[in-house]
Amino acid sequence: MRFYKLLMDDSDDRDVVAYCIDTKGFEQYELSEGKYIHNWNSEITFYFDPKEGERLTDYLANNLGWFIVSERFKAILEKVDDGIQYLPINVVIKGENKILKGFSVANILNVVDALNLENSDYSVFELDGESIYSIKKYALCKEAIQSKHIIKLKGDEIPIFISEELRELIKKNNITGCDFLEVKVI
16 A cells, blocks of 8 residues: 655645735634535635736645645546535636636545554654644554545644545546655555
């Protein structure tokens, strides 16, 4: 079983980076927690300037670090996993006020206790009396991730991890904006 940390591929200077000015009361990290959102505001809008980047990717870079996916990417994710809530957003070309349809924030609900600290490379520091772990190289527990294709880790909900099967579907379907870093599975 192989698993990968899903990364943003930012190697093309032409890629769009979308910016949200008003999150309509949602906190930036609220969508990292793996909790179902009941009161989503579909008026949340991201803007981009085509002079700064005109290539729309399926995994859309943005100033909030949210997992924004195109309709194409959403269709791939829906094939393999139902532990995702899709929250519609607006993407607007700055200056043209043209709304691009079909983008959503993929709110990953699969949060599992799968971090294998013993085989991970990490450091620990104290902040306000709390131990903070900084993971350099992840290792995941095989038993905790079986039958899952996309997860976040309990206690470290920002990174996204995907199965080899999902990675192959992403590559086969030429989903853009993604890069991958293999992690240990023990």
